[in-house]
Amino acid sequence: MPRVSKKNLFALAALAVVAAAGYWGYGHYRLNHADLKLYGSIDMRTVDLAFEESARLESMLFEEGAQIKAGDLIAKLDESRHRIARDQAAAQVNVAKAELDLLLAGTRAEEIDVARARLKAAEANLVLSERTCKRYQDMGKASSALVRDQACYAARADRAAKEEAKRTLEMLLAGTRAEEIDVARAAWVQSQTRLADAERALRNCSLYAPSDGVIRARLKEPGDMVGANTPVYEVALMNPLWARVYIDEINLGKISMGQNVELTVDSFPDKVFEASVGFISTVAEFTPKTVQTESLRTNLVYEVRLTVNDPEGLLRLGMPVSARLLSK
Template identity: 40%
Template sequence: MRWGVILALLLLVVIALFVIKTYEHPSAAQEGLTLYGNVDIREVQLAFNDEGRIQNLSALEGQAVRQGEVLGTLDDRRYRLAVDRAHALVQEADAHLNSLLAGSRHEDIAKLKAEVASSKSTLQLRKSTYDRIVRLARQKASPPQDLDTARAAYQAATAQLQALQASLNLALAGPRTETISAARATLNAAMAGEALAQQQLTDTRLLAPADGIIRTRILEPGDMASPQQPVYALALTRPLWVRAYVDEPNLGQVHPGQTAWVSSDSFPGKRFKAWVGYISPTAEFTPKTVETPQLRTSLVYQVRVFVCNPDNQLRLGMPTTVHILPGAPSVSSHGDPCQQSAKP
């Protein structure tokens, strides 16, 4: 009986080990589709949006940077002077427009009215003198040159009164609508020039467009930069995906949004949550860098599998294996898929 009990215990241990082994390493039918690929390398060439001498570069090769982080600056003295000049032009145009909208000052109108009244009195005096000289000329009691002088003085006084009256009417009416529109357009142009100068000043800073890792630092402080000359080569890390390939017979087992799991030889036994994000609409020959059980000459379709990398353990270019289970559910289109719970 003792040997029977020992044999029964051994049988139970073997059965338990078999069950555990089967759960941890499913059969080929349970494992579903297995693809091979690499973490895709996506790189951005970063350059300043303006020309100038580089004053400072803060990022080094291999450094992780965040979106919006300042990576370098140009010498901005010329650009600051341009902003100050543009701001002064805006103030000048704004003051001119405000003066037109305010119209003539009361003091100016009062002065013109007084000048018109004075001109009227002068005109009456000139007219009286002219009338008297005319009567004397008819009686042959005045020389002809006195008549000419009186007539000229009377005409000059009349013209002066008309000019002063016109100036008073303009002051009372205020500026023309077209003049105000032109002044407003001048102000808008000055404001646009100030915005452009401010944007050029902002462009003296080089910002990281996304999270990533500096792969190459091409220029150094003191070099001349331009929009055509890259300063950094930035490797993007988000979103991270694996570039894999599926052959035509297994293409029907894969669909966009399908849940998958990614594993790497660098982290044995660890699986990274993933999902199928893109399937190429056209076939191509298997790239030589991809190892699959199929022949090299077989046609395959490129598959982009997005993968969650919360601890930044996966590196760009790392060889990986993609596991797609049969009947695996699709990830939700709402929220961050990496925050959604799922089990293999």
């Protein structure tokens, strides 16, 4: 067996050290630069849609599983009661406006002429009744006490009638008080507010989709009486589409907001969906049961939400996903 020289032995040892260092360096590089794989599911964000008014449900326009777009009419209430209330409120606005216009127009000249004529008639009646009273008083015992009293009471009544006619004419000449106009104007504004509320209630008899989504549950049927805020649909929102995944604390430094992600699902194994990091939780939690990787089941993890690009609408809510976090 040939003897190995010290020089060769030293060279072999140095080579072994270099190889070990290279292997450790390569492993460390792979650990820090390899793409990270995360697990989770398509996020299920739902909203309960309800009317703001109470009435009988007239129609439900979509079935469960149907896709809807923002602004789609999805249900209607019976509008008859709310339409009557709207028409009544509109009539009250017209009445209040007419009363205000009447006060603003002031007294007509014909009314003032009538008041003047009534005052002149009252003055004439007063002159006659006062003279009659004085005549009976001057007659003394030649006239009966009853006749004298009747004549003098008639004079006092005519005097009061004359004062009433005078005050009426003065009021007509002075015109409408500013306070009365203010009250009438406030009543008109109040009637307009009631009309606006009635029109709002009538509009709310139609229920529209607030966003793109999928009908998950149809909770009521036509003919049902529904109260205000009673849900009639449960809708899963699809815009934006989220995937909820989890990352452990060790790898938390490898992820950042806006980072690109490739998403795959079992239903379409050959298709890759583009996504990006949209949210990273600041609070750790135990790994949810929906994450089915053995190495992560008992670890503390952080929730990450990915904004997913799914132009073909292939992904479904709750679908398990695997996310490959691309290197920064």
